[in-house]
Amino acid sequence: MNLNFFKRGKEKEKTPIEPVKHEPGISVGLDIGTTKVVAFAGRRSANGKIEVLGYGKHQSIGVQRGLVINIAHTANVIQRVIQDLQNAAGIDIDTVMVGIAGQYINNIKVVSDMKRQHAAADSEITKEDIKQFIDNMFKTPTDPGTQIIDVIPQEYVVDKYPPQKNPIGMTGTVISSEFNIITCKTQHIKNILQSVNKCNLKTEGLELEPIASAEVVLDEDEKEIGVALIDIGGGTTDIVIFIDGIMRYTAVIPIAGDVITEDIKYLFKGITKEQAESLKCEHGSTLPNVADKTQIISIPGIRGREPIEVSKYDLASVINYRMKEIIARIDTELENSGCKDRLNCGVVFTGGGAQMNGLKEFAEINLGMKVRIGNPEEKILFKEDDVLSDPRFATGLGLMVMGLEQQEEEYGYNDADYQTQTTISTPADSPEEEKTESTTTKVPTRRGISREILNSLLGRILEDDNLDEDDDDEFDDDDRI
Secondary structure, three states, X not given: OOOOOOOOXXXXXXXXXXXXXXXXXXXXXXXXXXXXXXXXXXXXXXXXXEEEEEEEEEEOOOEEOOEEOOHHHHHHHHHHHHHHHHHHHOEXXXXXXXXXXXXXXXXXXXXXXXXXXXXXXOOEOOHHHHHHHHHHHOOOOOOOOEEEEEEEEEEEEEOOOOOEOOOOOOEOOEEEEEEEEEEEEHHHHHHHHHHHHOOOOEEEEEEEHHHHHHHHHOOHHHHHHOEXXXXXXXXXXEEEEEEOOEEEEEEEEOOOXXXXXXXXXXXXXXXXXXXXXXXXXXXXXXXXXXXXXXXXXXXXXXXXXXXXXXEHHHHHHHHHHHHHHHHHHHHHHHHHHOOHHHOOOOEEEEOHHHHOEOHHHHHHHHHOOOEEEOOOOOOEEOOOOOOOOOHHHHHHHHHHHXXXXXXXXXXXXXXXXXXXXXXXXXXXXXXXOOOOOOOOOOOOOOOOEXXXXXXXXXXXXXXXXXXXXXXXXXXXXXXXX
């Protein structure tokens, strides 16, 4: 599929890259954010990590605090991003793994059990049994206008034996578990699907964005010991907590980096939003006490007006005031989770807001626990000094990884498949390590919203959509921010 959406001005001619078909083995992650839309394409390399084939990025239009408000504008940006990605990676793209966030994400806990039908008491529990159990939980009744987007089981109990993380291979007839059920407003999901569909793209899956970020920011030891990932984006601050390798809690705070930018624009009269964003990113800090009061930043005035002068101390004071509110709300959510005293690896910040100068020290003081800034380094094969190893890109890269891992599970890819399709190879004189197949079956821990549900929602959208591009199916006035 060629997406020749935009005619550009005269550009230096480039040698066209011969496209290859987008097929299983190549995954595309699409992050529709408040400040930017970015997409990454990747495939598994010979060393087991995922090689980034290319990316596309554009300023977001039509999204507010993680919510798609204007479908036509959002689709327009997605088209540009996908076109740039196709040019960079040399592939035709028809399918994407999409992220979802926003203030309409909710987390509820439900305890349920399932009796294994037609199973003898001494028969072993299988992977299919667990998948069926999780499938059943997607049918849990929810409030009108909401949709389940993920079901995350906690430990399993089989016939009242002690809880187990992996019950496969145990014998018993009744399986019980507590589930974290993540719901979202159906209209929010529809707006995302419609924006993607307008670009002639299929949605492979819909994944909660902080979970995607965790895939490439956290390692398995942190998830096991106990850690909270905080993704500070443009519109929302997303929280996800892992303990014993299991996702225990998620929450969304509807303020983030854009609010700080608006504060700067409001308080230092006469500057544009773009200038405020530049001030925040290039000169801002969360620690006024270390800012130089004598250092002045001069901002060019608009249309010949006098320059606006801003001291670094005043700038840091504005940022500090708002960051105190964000950190306080994070602390409240950590308390509400009931998991704060089990976060033995502390907190990891990622997202664009994680790059704020002094955030690590500021958060450690205000949260009373260890903090690190998380770059997307897990599972990804980066070149030296790669610009993509940046907290801003954690969600998009995580979606790419999750899309590929989903393909691997569905299509049963193995090492031999990757050896034949990758351009990266091991030295010829290196002895191959003997590979042994694990005898332990991995328990399904999550699956995200199914393709069947996505297709059903999209079908209803296409049936009901009699609107033109200037009259999108948006949120009600009461839902606007």
